[in-house]
Amino acid sequence: MTNKKTIMFDINNILRSNIKNLKPYSSARDEFQGEASVYLDANENAFGSPLHTSYNRYPDPMQYQVKMRLAEIKGVPPRNIFLGNGSDEAIDILFRSFCNPGVDNVILVPPTYGMYEVSANINDVETRKVNLTDDYQLNLEGIAEAIDKNTKIIFVCSPNNPTGNSINRDDIETLLANFQGLVVVDEAYINFSRQKTFIQELTEYANLVVLQTLSKAWGLAGLRVGMAFASEEIIEVMNRVKPPYNINEASQQLALEALQNTEQVNNWIKETLAERDKLVLQLKEFDFVVDIYPSDANFILVKTTDAKGIYTFLVNNGIIVRDRSKVELCEGSLRITVGTPQENTILINTLKNFK
Structure with a gap:
């Protein structure tokens, strides 16, 4: 793969024909936008909800207020943002929009996040695996050899799960510049990374999709709010394919409230990184720890002499x-999330008793 020889990307070359012609479901909230005093259009319960907060009205199908706040934080227009029921919904919608079942293929670079393969299998899409190198970086030659005319998406997780390291930025740009399908950069752990987000490259690469989430640094895993950032035309396709009300009203309201508290989140990130460094030093003291891989995430991958026994x-x-010892290139390894100072102390003190 040569570097920076930017190819012309045309979404129509990879979009499924049935999706090109798809007429999305038009909900009551799509047909009327604005404020009214009497809503009799959506067959809702007009009396309210048997709760302290009323959720009897359908939520905003395009989550406009949440996207406006995210636009301020991320520095990208709302029209370039897709919100999903976790990043997993965005992954599934990309398969359903761009990959013809039984025909097309995607490229995965193990060890990596397992949901890409699960989603591919659900959608009957072939996965072509090109393992990362021994230092957990992209094998660009192997990827180039795996691509054919039916390759629609390359998934790259950076910082990578389960290894924790960031993927070389120049290598990702090489993929973006040379591949005529989508390059999906999953940045679930970007808030903990020294690397800058690929969101800043959206205007340069029309085939780039960046995934992020409110589940990790933002501490909202229970609300299930994932984000995709891409060109307006890719986001428009994803919005057509998604269910009309994919983010519920409670999640929208609580996400909006949380997104006002950036200072709290930034403090947690700093504390997590300090705890991660401390945890690494403490774990290195144990005889059963063979190696601890460099991490740009809120977890560390620890190679041990007896992963199953320790687990x-x-x-x-x-x-x-998490026992990751059966994952390729992670033999003998445990993935340990960085906890609170108290939780990390309990972990270390407990491990002192492991024989």
């Missing part, structure tokens, strides 16, 4: 980590 020992002591 079982921790479970028996009420501590849950």
Whole structure:
């Protein structure tokens, strides 16, 4: 793959024909926008909800207020933002919009986030796997060899899950400049990274889709709000394919409230990074720790002499980590999320008793 030889990307070359002709469902809230005193258009319960807060009205199908606040934070217009029921919904919609079942393929770069493959399997789309290199970077030659005329999407997770490292920025730009399908950069952990977001490159690469989430640094995993940032034409396709009310009213209201508290989130990020560095130093003292890989995320991948034994020992002591020892290139490794100072202390003190 040569670098920076930007190809002409045309969305119509990769969009499924049935999606090109799709007439989306028109909801009551699509047909009327604005304020009224009497709503008798959507067959809602006019009396309210049996709750302290009323949720009897359908939510804004395009989540406009949340997108306006995100636009201020991210520095990108609302028309370039898609909101989904977690990033997983955005991933699924990309498959359903651009990949013909039983015909097309996507490229995955293991070890990586497992939902790409699950979503591919659900949508009957072939996955072509090109393992990361030994230092967990892209194998550009291998990717170039795997691409054919039916390759629609390349998924790159950066910072990567489960390895924690950021993927070389120049390598991602090489993919963007040379591949005629979509390059999806999943930045679920970008808030913890020293690398800058790829959102800033949206105007340069028409085939770029950036995924982010409110589940990690923002602490809203229970609300299920994921984001995709892309060109207006890609976002327009995703909005056509999504269910009309994919983000519920409670999630919209609470997300909007949380998005006012950037200072609190930034303080948590700083504390998490300090705790991560401390945790690495403490874990290195144990004889059963073989290696700890560099992390740009809120977790660390720890190579051990007995991953299964340590995992079982921790479970028996009420501590849950993730055993990644069966994942390619992660043999013998545990993925450990950085907890609060108290939780991290409990982890270290418990491990002192592991024989």
